Amino acid sequence: MSDATVSALKGAEARGLVTLRDAGLTGMVTLRADLATAARAVKRVTGADMPGLRRITQGQGCRVAWMSPDEILILCEHATARKLAFDLTEALTGQHHLALDVSDARAMMALTGEPGPLRDVLAKITPADIAALPLGEMRRTRLQQVAGAIWFETETEARVICFRSVATYVFDLLAMSAREGGAIGYH
Amino acid sequence: MLTFRCPCCGIDACETELAPGGEAHLKRFGPGSSDDEFEGYLFLRPNVRGVHFERWRHAMGCGKWFLAARCTATLEVFGTYPAQVSAPPPDILAAIRAKRPDWSLT
Ligand SMILES: [Zn+2]
Numbered sequence: 001m002s003d004a005t006v007s008a009l010k011g012a013e014a015r016g017l018v019t020l021r022d023a024g025l026t027g028m029v030t031l032r033a034d035l036a037t038a039a040r041a042v043k044r045v046t047g048a049d050m051p052g053l054r055r056i057t058q059g060q061g062c063r064v065a066w067m068s069p070d071e072i073l074i075l076c077e078h079a080t081a082r083k084l085a086f087d088l089t090e091a092l093t094g095q096h097h098l099a100l101d102v103s104d105a106r107a108m109m110a111l112t113g114e115p116g117p118l119r120d121v122l123a124k125i126t127p128a129d130i131a132a133l134p135l136g137e138m139r140r141t142r143l144q145q146v147a148g149a150i151w152f153e154t155e156t157e158a159r160v161i162c163f164r165s166v167a168t169y170v171f172d173l174l175a176m177s178a179r180e181g182g183a184i185g186y187h
Numbered sequence: 188m189l190t191f192r193c194p195c196c197g198i199d200a201c202e203t204e205l206a207p208g209g210e211a212h213l214k215r216f217g218p219g220s221s222d223d224e225f226e227g228y229l230f231l232r233p234n235v236r237g238v239h240f241e242r243w244r245h246a247m248g249c250g251k252w253f254l255a256a257r258c259t260a261t262l263e264v265f266g267t268y269p270a271q272v273s274a275p276p277p278d279i280l281a282a283i284r285a286k287r288p289d290w291s292l293t
Binding site for chain 1: 195196197198199200201203204246247248249250251
């Protein structure tokens with residue numbers, strides 16, 4: 001059994017063309033609902049506006065990311081995720097929905113480095129058009145063999161989310177893509 | 188390389204981000220149908236060379252099903268559209284006819 005109170009990557013770090021590190025325990029609450037009708041409840045619980053297509057909005061101590069036409073992901077402190085999911089369930093009483101704390105089913109890592117190499121390292125492992133990915137846009141895609149999500153916090157920092165069970169695979173994949181000698185100079 | 192614009196999330200998705208779902212707009216034959224109808228529904232497909240309507244799922248993206256019209260011979264994509272329809276919408280048919288004047292929906 002894995003220990004749910006530690007992150008899947010246990011603080012792992014790798015340095016190369018960019019620096020890759022475990023982003024640590026992160027709260028993640030998934031909400032599936034009719035997003036238009038759930039917007040008021042989401043605003044009341046998170047303080048964030050309902051994000052538009054693929055966007056991320058800022059709330060009070062959390063952020064809300066658009067994942068699909070009927071799904072958002074709320075990123076928050078690990079310790080507050082369970083309560084947040086509970087509060088959403090309360091606020092959406094009577095509306096068909098599912099709010100669930102998925103924090104321990106996921107892993108998150110951060111990549112920091114120069115803008116060009118940062119985009120190169122990601123572009124090598126996904127079919128997503130990384131050159132066209134604007135800051136603050138949640139891009140769900142394929143990270144070689146597995147599903148994942150990527151977004152840029154700034155031009156020098158990207159975040160990657162994947163399932164906990166494939167965290168080591170994705171970390172090793174990114175670390176290999178970032179290995180010295182693997183620069184492609186595309187971006 | 189086949190690229191479809193997912194109508195659910197707006198992403199231009201590479202084929203490797205998608206899962207194929209076979210021919211679109213099948214008429215379902217379930218309980219009460221004849222053996223021939225049921226066999227046809229399950230197994231018999233025209234497997235056309237040319238304009239084809241297909242189901243695809245944005246499996247490595249937003250997770251949603253959508254429909255696409257493309258040419259199986261050239262891989263040209265005429266358009267994609269929501270899965271909640273039972274026939275190709277007029278704009279898709281117009282896009283196909285603009286490129287394939289001889290084609291007709293049979
Ligand atoms: Zn999609």
